[in-house]
Amino acid sequence: MNLSSLNFFRNLRSDNKQFAVIGLGRFGRAVCDTLHGLGYEVLAIDVDEKKVTQAVSEQFAAHALQLDTTEPAAIHQAGMTDFDTVIVAIGNFLSESIITTLNLKEAGVKHVVAKASSEIHMKMLKKVGADHVVFPEREMGCALARTITTPSILDRFELDPEHSIVETIVPPNFHGKTIGELELRNRYGLNVLAVSQDEKFEINPPANRRLLGGTVMVVIGSNKSIDRLRP
Numbered sequence: 001m002n003l004s005s006l007n008f009f010r011n012l013r014s015d016n017k018q019f020a021v022i023g024l025g026r027f028g029r030a031v032c033d034t035l036h037g038l039g040y041e042v043l044a045i046d047v048d049e050k051k052v053t054q055a056v057s058e059q060f061a062a063h064a065l066q067l068d069t070t071e072p073a074a075i076h077q078a079g080m081t082d083f084d085t086v087i088v089a090i091g092n093f094l095s096e097s098i099i100t101t102l103n104l105k106e107a108g109v110k111h112v113v114a115k116a117s118s119e120i121h122m123k124m125l126k127k128v129g130a131d132h133v134v135f136p137e138r139e140m141g142c143a144l145a146r147t148i149t150t151p152s153i154l155d156r157f158e159l160d161p162e163h164s165i166v167e168t169i170v171p172p173n174f175h176g177k178t179i180g181e182l183e184l185r186n187r188y189g190l191n192v193l194a195v196s197q198d199e200k201f202e203i204n205p206p207a208n209r210r211l212l213g214g215t216v217m218v219v220i221g222s223n224k225s226i227d228r229l230r231p
Contacts, residue, residue: 092117
């Protein structure tokens with residue numbers, strides 16, 4: 001079975017969403033490139049003309065714009081209130097990052113994701129209204145630690161610091177047993193959201209669904225409970 005073809009989270013994306021990414025450093029460029037590769041419409045924005053030109057020439061975004069987003073009027077002129085999500089990727093320039101985030105929320109942007117470069121920066125971004133704050137360096141460190149200690153986990157979506165949804169390989173000790181027999185909710189504190197079947201996912205599988213070792217299941221629960229699935 002080709003496990004990559006079963007990736008649960010990639011199949012959840014909805015169509016026709018528009019994103020704007022402000023700040024075209026390594027992080028911002030990676031976000032643009034990934035969203036663009038997934039088929040989304042992306043507007044790349046930076047105050048640096050060279051980075052905007054690079055975005056156009058290398059085609060990692062549908063559109064690119066040179067703009068100073070610390071100016072409130074620029075937010076409206078660029079039509080950013082029409083975008084589903086705006087990502088503020090100006091992580092290394094605190095004042096510009098915070099002012100831009102504040103301008104976006106005051107302009108009425110529905111969902112703002114901002115990159116933080118420190119704990120203090122994260123707190124300040126939340127104070128000015130960021131809907132979601134990412135701390136890539138810390139998150140990458142946590143993800144690496146989990147990957148090397150729990151190699152059976154294929155993908156993870158963190159709901160909060162203590163709970164996640166994970167796509168994981170069914171452990172050998174689960175092979176041939178039904179979801180009901182395993183009592184995953186009572187014994188592990190986990191709920192099964194989906195299991196792989198014939199190159200597809202069966203959503204909300206019944207209690208009599210028998211699991212096969214080496215196939216894929218998607219579960220939700222606390223990170224401590226998920227860690228107990230370690231073979």
